[in-house]
Amino acid sequence: MVYYITAILLILIGMYAILTKKNIIKIVIGLSIVDSGVNLLLISIGYIKNGTAPIFSVEGLTPDKMVDPIPQALVLTAIVIGLGVTAVALSLVIRLYDHHKTLNINKIRKLKW
Amino acid sequence: MRKVTAIFVLAIFGFYMLSVFLTIPFGEKRDNVGQHYLANTVKETGAVNTVTSIVVSYRGFDTLGEVTVLFLAATGLGAILFDKKGKKRRLQHASLIVRVGAHLLYPLIVLLGAYVFVHGHLTPGGGFQGGAIIATGVLLMFMSYRSFETSHKALIYIESLAGIVFVLAGFSGLIWGQSFLQNVLPLGEPGRLLSAGIIPIIYIAVGFKVGAELTGLLDNLLKTIK
Amino acid sequence: MNFSPVHFIAVPLLAAFLIPIIGRFSKEVVKLIPGAVLLYLSYVAISLYPHTLQKPIVEIIAGFKPPFGITLYYGPLAAFLVTMIMIVGFVIWLYSYKFIIREPLEKYYMLFLLVIAGAAGIMITGDIFNMFVFLEITSIAAYSLTAFLRDKDGAEAAFKYLLIGSFSSTFYLIAVMLIYANTGTLNIADIATKMQSVPNQPKIFIMILFMVGFGIESELFPLNGWAPDAYSQAPSPIGGVFGGIVVKASTYAMMRFAFVLFDFRSTFEFILVMGVITMVIAEMSAMRQQQIKRMLAFSSIGQMGLVMIAFGVGTDASVQAALFQIFNHAIIKTLLFLAAGYLVFHSGSKKISALDGLGHNKPITSFFFALGALAIIGLPPFAGFWSKLYILTSTAKGGFLTVIVLILISGIIEAVYYLRVVSRLYFKKDVSKDSVRRTPLSGIVAMGVLAIVIILIGFYPHLILEYIQPAAHDLIDKASYIKFGLLN
Numbered sequence: 083m084v085y086y087i088t089a090i091l092l093i094l095i096g097m098y099a100i101l102t103k104k105n106i107i108k109i110v111i112g113l114s115i116v117d118s119g120v121n122l123l124l125i126s127i128g129y130i131k132n133g134t135a136p137i138f139s140v141e142g143l144t145p146d147k148m149v150d151p152i153p154q155a156l157v158l159t160a161i162v163i164g165l166g167v168t169a170v171a172l173s174l175v176i177r178l179y180d181h182h183k184t185l186n187i188n189k190i191r192k193l194k195w
Numbered sequence: 196m197r198k199v200t201a202i203f204v205l206a207i208f209g210f211y212m213l214s215v216f217l218t219i220p221f222g223e224k225r226d227n228v229g230q231h232y233l234a235n236t237v238k239e240t241g242a243v244n245t246v247t248s249i250v251v252s253y254r255g256f257d258t259l260g261e262v263t264v265l266f267l268a269a270t271g272l273g274a275i276l277f278d279k280k281g282k283k284r285r286l287q288h289a290s291l292i293v294r295v296g297a298h299l300l301y302p303l304i305v306l307l308g309a310y311v312f313v314h315g316h317l318t319p320g321g322g323f324q325g326g327a328i329i330a331t332g333v334l335l336m337f338m339s340y341r342s343f344e345t346s347h348k349a350l351i352y353i354e355s356l357a358g359i360v361f362v363l364a365g366f367s368g369l370i371w372g373q374s375f376l377q378n379v380l381p382l383g384e385p386g387r388l389l390s391a392g393i394i395p396i397i398y399i400a401v402g403f404k405v406g407a408e409l410t411g412l413l414d415n416l417l418k419t420i421k
Numbered sequence: 422m423n424f425s426p427v428h429f430i431a432v433p434l435l436a437a438f439l440i441p442i443i444g445r446f447s448k449e450v451v452k453l454i455p456g457a458v459l460l461y462l463s464y465v466a467i468s469l470y471p472h473t474l475q476k477p478i479v480e481i482i483a484g485f486k487p488p489f490g491i492t493l494y495y496g497p498l499a500a501f502l503v504t505m506i507m508i509v510g511f512v513i514w515l516y517s518y519k520f521i522i523r524e525p526l527e528k529y530y531m532l533f534l535l536v537i538a539g540a541a542g543i544m545i546t547g548d549i550f551n552m553f554v555f556l557e558i559t560s561i562a563a564y565s566l567t568a569f570l571r572d573k574d575g576a577e578a579a580f581k582y583l584l585i586g587s588f589s590s591t592f593y594l595i596a597v598m599l600i601y602a603n604t605g606t607l608n609i610a611d612i613a614t615k616m617q618s619v620p621n622q623p624k625i626f627i628m629i630l631f632m633v634g635f636g637i638e639s640e641l642f643p644l645n646g647w648a649p650d651a652y653s654q655a656p657s658p659i660g661g662v663f664g665g666i667v668v669k670a671s672t673y674a675m676m677r678f679a680f681v682l683f684d685f686r687s688t689f690e691f692i693l694v695m696g697v698i699t700m701v702i703a704e705m706s707a708m709r710q711q712q713i714k715r716m717l718a719f720s721s722i723g724q725m726g727l728v729m730i731a732f733g734v735g736t737d738a739s740v741q742a743a744l745f746q747i748f749n750h751a752i753i754k755t756l757l758f759l760a761a762g763y764l765v766f767h768s769g770s771k772k773i774s775a776l777d778g779l780g781h782n783k784p785i786t787s788f789f790f791a792l793g794a795l796a797i798i799g800l801p802p803f804a805g806f807w808s809k810l811y812i813l814t815s816t817a818k819g820g821f822l823t824v825i826v827l828i829l830i831s832g833i834i835e836a837v838y839y840l841r842v843v844s845r846l847y848f849k850k851d852v853s854k855d856s857v858r859r860t861p862l863s864g865i866v867a868m869g870v871l872a873i874v875i876i877l878i879g880f881y882p883h884l885i886l887e888y889i890q891p892a893a894h895d896l897i898d899k900a901s902y903i904k905f906g907l908l909n
Contacts, residue, residue: 086216093591094209100584101201113587120594123216127602128229131222135319136245138237138385145233148245152229152601155249156550159261160594162323163557166268167590169412170564171583173275176419177568177576180279190577212595215626219602227605228488239485256482256491260542260554263434264561267535271565274528275576351441358438362431368483375427377484 085126092119105185106178110171117164121157128153241382242316242391250321251394255376259361261323262401266358269408272415284417289339297339304332312402316391322398326405333410337417345414350407357404364393364400424465426480426495426545429503430555433458433538437531444527451527452518455534459511462541466504473500474891477905479547487547487907488608494547494906497891501744502544502673509665509751510537516759516867517658520766529569536562536662540670547906549597550607552674556593560586560638563667567655578650585647589637596630599623610906613681613899628683631675632691638671640722641729642699649706652718653771657762660714661755664721669747672725676732676743681899693733697827700726704831708838712771713761716838717754720797723831724750730828731812734819741886741893742811748885749808749878753797756871760790763860764846773842777849786860787846789868794839796875799832804878804885 092115099112128150134143136151175185182190224230232245232253242248250258289297311318312325336343368377376393383390436458444451472478477496484490495503514533521529535558542555564586568579601607603623604615616624637644652660679688700723707719728750731743763786768775780787796803799810809832816824878885895902 083217083221086219086221087213090209090213090216093212093595094205097205097208097588098201100588101205102198106580109584113584116587116591120591120598123595124598126221127219127598129222130224136233137317137319138243138245139318145230146224148233150225150227150229151232151245151249152227152607153598154246155254155257156598156601158246158250158321158323159257159550159554162261163264163554163590166264166557166561167583167587169268170271170275170561171580172416173272174564174568174576174580174583176279176416177275177571178580181573181576211626215599215623218620218623219599225602225605227601228607229605231489252483253485253490254548254550257551257554259431259434260551260558263437263535263538263558264554266438267532267558267561267565270528270531270535271561274525274532274565275568275571275579277525277528277571348445351445355438355440355442359435362435362438365427365431369425369427372484374481374484375425375431376482 085129086123089119089123089126092116092122095119104187106175106187106190107185109187110168110175113171114164114168117160117168121160121164124153124157124160237385240378240391240394241385242394243385244316244318244321246319247316247321247394247398248391251315251397252376252378255365255397258397258401259365259376262358262361262404265405265408266354269354269411272412276415276419279419280415281418284337284341286338286341286417288341294339297335301332301336304335305329308332308402308406312398313395314388315398315402316394317386317388322401323405325402327409329402329406330409330413333406334413337413345410347414350411353403353407354411357400357407360400361397361404364397367393424469426469426478426493426499427482428465429462429507429541429545430538432462433534433541437534437538440527440531440534448526451530455530456511456514456518458534459507459514459537463504463507463511466500466507469495470500470504470888473497477895477901479905479908481908488606488611491551492547492608492906492908493545494610494902495545496895496902496905497888498673498744498893498895499545501888501892502669502747503541505748505751506537506540506544506666506669509661509755512867512870513658513661513665513755513759516661516762516864518863519861520658520762520864521656523570523656529566532562532566532569533662536566537666540666543670544673547609548607549600549609549612553590553593553597556638556671556674557590559667559670560590563651563663566659566662567651569656569659570654572654574650575654578647578654582647582651585637585644589634589644592630593634596627596634599627599630608906609677609681610903613903614907616682624683628688631678631683635671635675635678636695639668639675639729640699640725641695642702642722642726645699645703645722648722649715649718652721652758653712653714657714657758657765660717660758660762664717664754664758665751668721668725669751672728672747676896679732680896681902684899689733689735691733692729693821693824696726696729696733697824698726699723699729700831701827704834708834710838711773713765713773713776713842714758714771716773716842717757717761720835720839721750721754723835724754724797727809727812727828730824731815734816734821736815736819737893737897739812739815739819740896741889742808742815744889744892744896745808745811745885748889749796749804752871752874753793753805756789756868756875757793757797759864759868759871760786760793763864764790767858773845776842776845778846780846783860785865786868789872791843791846792872792875794843796879798836798839802876802879804875804882806879807882
């Protein structure tokens with residue numbers, strides 16, 4: 083239960099950073115926090131009390147003592163995707179800094195909605 | 196004002212989300228496709244690591260997409276930072292202790308990474324984890340030796356060839372079997388290194404690819420000119 | 422060799438992986454590869470189409486039966502849309518061939534191929550998590566392409582797009598995990614059978630998350646803040662890619678989920694209302710724009726609002742009208758973006774006021790722009806006329822009279838701002854001095870192909886209607902989606 087709350091809190095903290103922070107690096111950090119929160123949430127859905135890793139490494143392990151493997155596989159994919167987005171975001175930050183010589187989003191924002 | 200609005204909106208969203216998640220019992224076994232995988236993975240794929248069998252075999256198509264995402268990130272970063280790449284990394288000289296330590300650790304880290312992705316179907320880990328470990332080794336060398344270089348050409352070749360191997364492994368299933376990415380090799384005896392059909396081949400390709408791509412990303416970012 | 426829907430994803434990926442190696446030897450070959458790939462895939466799409474009419478092609482990946490493995494569902498709807506994006510993609514490639522001269526060329530073509538592969542993946546996959554992966558492929562390629570010119574505004578537009586897009590993917594992923602926790606499966610057809618047993622509270626939350634997630638990508642108000650910037654700052658052919666390919670993919674996903682997973686009345690009412698608001702606000706904003714590509718972007722949002730309205734009405738006739746409008750929007754808006762690309766290039770400015778008199782100086786490009794403008798307003802005898810007519814009649818049959826009035830008013834606003842640009846092109850004194858640079862042949866052929874299609878469909882709408890009817894049935898018929906999707 084507390085896992086859900088923690089993960090959701092992480093998501094909210096990340097979103098708060100994205101919505102309110104002025105420094106674009108901090109916004110990218112917010113993105114990563116949201117990603118981590120989502121990944122933790124996904125993992126905690128698959129948890130089973132007293133479960134072990136879903137690997138049949140030694141004889142005698144039975145499936146009913148193992149945690150759900152699907153969320154783990156999905157998280158693996160989600161982490162890599164999060165990394166990809168962060169990499170592109172950081173390269174854009176470098177470009178923005180290059181053009182504007184500042185990381186403050188208020189001084190960058192020229193294109194209006 | 197902006198902060199208050201943000202907190203207000205997020206509080207509502209968070210409350211709603213939490214109340215929905217609390218309807219999902221925590222830590223209980225549910226009847227879902229995961230149970231099918233746990234029960235049949237060794238028989239169907241020959242891999243003892245269920246997560247690997249899902250990532251590479253049952254949901255191998257996701258992994259192809261995932262590899263593409265990483266490739267895409269490297270490409271996109273290269274396109275956005277094109278003409279920003281300088282010759283040298285802008286780092287301070289590392290101390291002697293760091294340099295000697297890095298030199299000793301580097302081969303071991305690469306070896307560990309290779310071990311992790313080669314044994315992906317047997318132990319925790321796999322291509323992504325192994326590739327990431329290798330990239331951390333390279334990063335350590337980047338940080339300690341300003342003159343340490345990776346061959347740009349070699350990275351491109353590894354990246355592309357590994358991707359091509361993955362797609363061709365997929366097509367081999369289409370040609371010799373019934374469907375894309377289907378296993379066409381013998382499954383072998385579960386628990387042995389040479390088992391689980393095409394899983395190790397794909398994971399080795401992924402390991403090389405991820406290692407090369409992350410190295411390329413780090414190289415690009417560290418060499419960006421101000 | 423037997424064609425299979427998996428080619429739409431695997432072949433572009435293979436080509437994208439090959440491009441860096443080939444790029445070391447010859448840049449010219451790299452420029453030809455995407456064209457060859459898209460031509461081949463158009464051929465595959467056309468030759469697969471007759472098979473989908475008898476029975477949707479359900480392709481199993483990795484040899485595991487659904488719901489345990491990933492499946493591709495290639496029915497008439499997917500066939501229709503995939504054929505459309507492959508052909509539009511080919512035309513955009515033809516245009517890019519001479520238009521994109523900026524390095525790094527091979528990266529441009531890799532991103533271009535992957536954005537199309539991702540969009541095709543969204544349309545044909547039968548698995549929600551797999552759809553997430555393709556959604557991300559499409560978006561990351563789109564972010565990078567937005568910033569491809571590496572100028573000030575491009576980077577800013579791309580960063581904004583990335584932030585909004587990552588909200589979209591977060592919401593989508595949360596929805597996927599809620600669905601998995603509640604139904605225990607990821608296969609869309611399997612989820613559809615188990616959705617009834619899900620309690621109402623999670624179900625509504627999942628629906629909201631999906632609508633917000635896809636609403637961002639399909640430019641639904643108020644989530645479309647990224648669109649005008651991204652459209653106007655990306656290279657012009659990429660504007661066509663956004664309008665003709667990316668947006669269509671996420672609209673498809675939204676509709677598929679609305680019809681298969683959440684087929685309760687309030688979903689469609691919600692879509693209808695959002696569509697109306699989107700359309701009215703976008704058309705009014707388009708009116709005020711000073712830059713031609715921003716104007717086209719707002720017009721694109723407005724058109725997608727129209728599509729949403731038609732989907733929201735939810736009857737068989739209106740879904741057909743919506744698909745017709747999707748097709749028309751794809752070809753007409755692409756033509757407009759391609760023509761606007763060269764108009765901007767020749768006039769040297771993104772401003773509408775800089776286009777004065779270009780109609781005399783650059784007659785061919787201006788002609789194509791004018792043709793596209795007349796077609797998108799919905800004047801006969803162009804393609805846009807029929808889809809607007811069908812939307813109006815089907816909405817009338819559904820009994821939404823206020824909506825009809827609003828559609829007509831927006832249509833008038835649309836006519837005003839498009840005709841304003843066209844009249845500037847033809848009835849103002851020529852101010853440009855540039856008479857040396859010409860529109861290259863590949864660009865003219867690309868625009869010409871689209872123009873011919875627009876006129877042809879304008880005169881013979883049944884040419885395309887026979888493809889739309891089975892596609893609409895495929896979308897509405899939930900029972901057959903479940904039956905074939907689970908291979909029963």
